[in-house]
Amino acid sequence: MMDHARDLASVRDATKRLLTAAAELHNARAPEPSRLPGWTRGHILAHLARNADALVNVLQGRPMYASGAARDADIERDAPRPLDVQLADVRESADRFQDVAAVFVDWSRTVELRNGVTDQAARVPFRRWIEVELHHVDLGIGYELEDLPEEFTQREIDFLAARFRGHPDVPGLLIKQDDGSMIPSGAVESVSAQQLAGGYEPPLPALTVSGQRAELLGWLAGRRDGSALHVEGGTLPSLPPL
Incomplete structure (x- = not known):
């Protein structure tokens, strides 16, 4: 809320x-x-x-x-x-x-x-x-992005992941942060923190993008090219402009 x-x-x-x-x-x-x-x-x-x-x-x-x-x-x-x-x-x-x-x-x-x-x-x-x-x-x-308040960075990552979820030009992917938490994006269903804490493992898409929060935010917000991120299952997709 x-x-x-x-x-x-x-x-x-x-x-x-x-x-x-x-x-x-x-x-x-x-x-x-x-x-x-x-x-x-x-x-x-x-x-x-x-x-x-x-x-x-x-x-x-x-x-x-x-x-x-x-x-x-x-x-x-x-x-x-x-x-x-x-x-x-x-x-x-x-x-x-x-x-x-x-x-x-x-x-x-x-x-x-x-x-x-x-x-x-x-x-x-x-x-x-x-x-x-x-x-x-x-x-x-x-x-710099690294100087942003931690709460803001987390909320903006969540906000942008939700914004791109279901976008026809964004493939199904899972965003994995450096603390191990996961944020579905693209065509993947949303998974709550409570579900993850309870041991639920969401069906993983072919593509997983992981990295530090500042790098993930930079990529999602169009401020960085994503070269510092780790990608499994394919290549880093180009995101549509905000």
Whole structure:
């Protein structure tokens, strides 16, 4: 079950970490390339600000973005701004999101995100946490996947594995973490931790991918190529874009 209040606190902490780290940059470094192809650090900061406002729209029952083109245009418009303006925008938009979430009531409600995707409102804070943590890594300023909070890394691996489960372009595979726990993905049925603890052994697919959590997350989230992972039963599949 989603704990939206706890996730909102985690979002607040993650935002503070990002703003503190980004404040050490100089203006000249904001236009430098980020780790995301085609995006500068300014693009990432602009996206984070506009994403916070977009999630306010979601919680208040409006479309997340006016359109995909409008979303992209807003990021392009805001990306070249001076660093102090960027950071103020990220901070103020993050505060707006927290303020709206603080008075939101119906967390069980189904909300609509981009491209027709729907989810429970209670998961919106976690989705914002994903944006802040992964894009902090994408800035390329010393924060790595290995630095992510352990709880976040585990939950994001679970979230992405579930997202790809049943996808027609993802083969049935089992994700095995370095602690021995297994997460079904692709076409494999979900197996609970309780079942595994009770001795149940799921029917294994032909393909098993194993490795450290940071490497698994990097591969699932499109941040690493998976070369550090161990694959049994075939070759590492290419995952569709998120």
